[in-house]
Amino acid sequence: MNDSDDDDTQLSAHTLAALQEFYLDQQKKQCAEGNNYCVGSVEENWQLSQFWYSDETAQRLAQEAIEAAGSGGRIACISVPSVYQKLKQLWNEEFSAILLEYDRRFSAYGKDFYFYDYNSPLDLHEGLHPQSCDLVIADPPYLSEECLSKMALTVKYLTKGNILLCTGAVMEDLAAKLLSVKMCKFLPEHNRNLANEFRCYTNYTSGLDLPSVH
Structure with a gap:
């Protein structure tokens, strides 16, 4: 594997993490709108x-x-x-x-x-x-x-x-x-x-x- 392959793999991991955070932020915004039963209204411990x-x-x-x-x-x-x-x-x-x-x-x-x-x-x-x-x-x-x-x-x-x-x-x-x-x-x-x-x-x-x- 060359350096460019490593960069691509790292980019993919960063992209996936960014997408996960985006979806979690969206979910938190929905919860903040007053739905007490929204999945994610209580933070994971x-x-x-x-x-x-x-x-x-x-x-x-x-x-x-x-x-x-x-x-x-x-x-x-x-x-x-x-x-x-x-x-x-x-x-x-x-x-x-x-x-x-x-x-x-x-x-x-x-x-x-x-x-x-x-x-x-x-x-x-x-x-x-x-x-x-x-x-x-x-x-x-x-x-x-x-x-x-x-x-x-x-x-x-x-x-x-x-x-x-x-x-x-x-x-x-x-x-x-x-x-x-x-x-x-x-x-x-x-x-x-x-x-x-x-x-x-x-x-x-x-x-x-x-x-x-x-």
Whole structure:
């Protein structure tokens, strides 16, 4: 590789980074216009391993959750605030959604918010009853056996059956063992590129195995 090739590669990386920042700035401007449920209205905290989905991914996952939960369904979002936010944007009286999250900044969402620490997976608010949710969507903050194993206990406690898991591709075998989920074709994206390949998994026949509609 010659010097010009290095320059081209570097330029491409700078261009990609600039585009990402542009889209993030646009998203922040939209949030600043008063939409409390805008994806990105709360800044990512990397110390908590927070990486928000792109608006398109949050939309697709929210729509999948609504369809899987069914009419009158209740959806629990565990460590997936961007999907919860999108659900609230799409909200109608045909479903409800709650957010279980460690970051107390999301307590701004009132009665929908429940503090959650995956290290105490069954130490839940008294208002969270067994098998009380038609669908549980979860995104463990860390790619570790411990994190997924503990969060799986919460997922199985809350769900009536349907599970939508979002985590790294490297967790495929463990996810199948713990939650009987299979990898979907849909490729989720984040506002910022992640080093690890990220995938979605379900334990039911999912619309995430169908092509995206543009």
